[in-house]
Amino acid sequence: xxxxxxxxxxxxxxxxxxxxxxxxxxxxxxxxxxxxxxxxxxxxxxxxxxxxxxxxxxxxxxxxxxxxxxxxxxxxxxxxxxxxxxxxxxxxxxxxxxxxxxxxxxxxxxxxxxxxxxxxxxxxxxxxxxxxxxxxxxxxxxxxxxxxxxxxxxxxxxxxxxxxxxxxxxxxxxxxxxxxxxxxxxxxxxxxxxxxxxxxxxxxxxxxxxxxxxxxxxxxxxxxxxxxxxxxxxxxxxxxxxxxxxxxxxxxxxxxxxxxxxxxxxxxxxxxxxxxxxxxxxxxxxxxxxxxxxxxxxxxxxxxxxxxxxxxxxxxxxxxxxxxxxxxxxxxxxxxxxxxxxxxxxxxxxxxxxxxxxxxxxxxxxxxxxxxxxxxxxxxxxxxxxxxxxxxxx
Numbered sequence: 001x002x003x004x005x006x007x008x009x010x011x012x013x014x015x016x017x018x019x020x021x022x023x024x025x026x027x028x029x030x031x032x033x034x035x036x037x038x039x040x041x042x043x044x045x046x047x048x049x050x051x052x053x054x055x056x057x058x059x060x061x062x063x064x065x066x067x068x069x070x071x072x073x074x075x076x077x078x079x080x081x082x083x084x085x086x087x088x089x090x091x092x093x094x095x096x097x098x099x100x101x102x103x104x105x106x107x108x109x110x111x112x113x114x115x116x117x118x119x120x121x122x123x124x125x126x127x128x129x130x131x132x133x134x135x136x137x138x139x140x141x142x143x144x145x146x147x148x149x150x151x152x153x154x155x156x157x158x159x160x161x162x163x164x165x166x167x168x169x170x171x172x173x174x175x176x177x178x179x180x181x182x183x184x185x186x187x188x189x190x191x192x193x194x195x196x197x198x199x200x201x202x203x204x205x206x207x208x209x210x211x212x213x214x215x216x217x218x219x220x221x222x223x224x225x226x227x228x229x230x231x232x233x234x235x236x237x238x239x240x241x242x243x244x245x246x247x248x249x250x251x252x253x254x255x256x257x258x259x260x261x262x263x264x265x266x267x268x269x270x271x272x273x274x275x276x277x278x279x280x281x282x283x284x285x286x287x288x289x290x291x292x293x294x295x296x297x298x299x300x301x302x303x304x305x306x307x308x309x310x311x312x313x314x315x316x317x318x319x320x321x322x323x324x325x326x327x328x329x330x331x332x333x334x335x336x337x338x339x340x341x342x343x344x345x346x347x348x349x350x351x352x353x354x355x356x357x358x359x360x361x362x363x364x365x366x367x368x369x370x371x372x373x374x375x376x377x378x379x380x381x382x383x384x385x386x387x388x389x390x391x392x393x394x
Contacts, residue, residue, distance in 0.1 A: 065152025107140025
């Protein structure tokens, strides 16, 4: 396999000459498979992580997670640490991102990373991991993004890693799956589906912060709980429900948005498929939308197919799970996250949970770094991991 330096030079030369050099005829390609890297090119400098090594925008094939059959294109990025690779290649962080919206323009590989993600992903690079970051099916590629669909997210994450291992140099089949918010659920789902779907991947552990647990009990509790407004003055649950509805409308011809949302909320429902999460929340604030004036009484019934697709196939993971929870998380209720910890522990997963006092949904990401570093060092070296199923806030 070519070295990373040779690959960077070759890809850069190809990018410069492709528009001037006619391509020779090629033989019919072999049958395509999930986890096949179909394209890679240098990632624009402003879309990477500061201080990293070579970075690539990638396109690969994944199994359609909605239907469970057929192949779909998925986009993403691969970001290497700076410096020479260790013997055997860089271990991998499969990064599963949080909610950005469902429009193609929102795909993380097309946008600069936030300051928080710059810091967080930079820390993983500093720890000596290469980052394989999926955009998820339908986000930056063909079709509707199946928002929070557990199987879809899992296949996108796992096939992204398989594609990188098969098509790029200096990577090691030693993997941590790491995610935040929507991505935390994707990380859990990836580890849950991996034993059946991607047996060849050597997954060592999972790190999840702000993890949603879309069980029927949690959904009911969230919808009946007193709304918690974010610092921007909106109820995040309203935004997430609109995104779920917009995604379901694109996937399910039988979905009737009028059973889920009021006439007042219809402009924002339609906007949810066209703009990203931040401007959607700004519109929700400007229009004064709340659960009371946005949700119809039949919301749960209307969105039940989407909620069903969000459930994990099992709560028993074969690898240790780190969970970081902010006590003031207004986006994903701490009670729901603690319920997942309880249920996963009961199912037999080795869970190490941490509660971060006074930290919200986003702040818990950076607050967890020291603890996740110790957890990662243990699982990567095969050392015992302390189980913590009843965390105490600190």
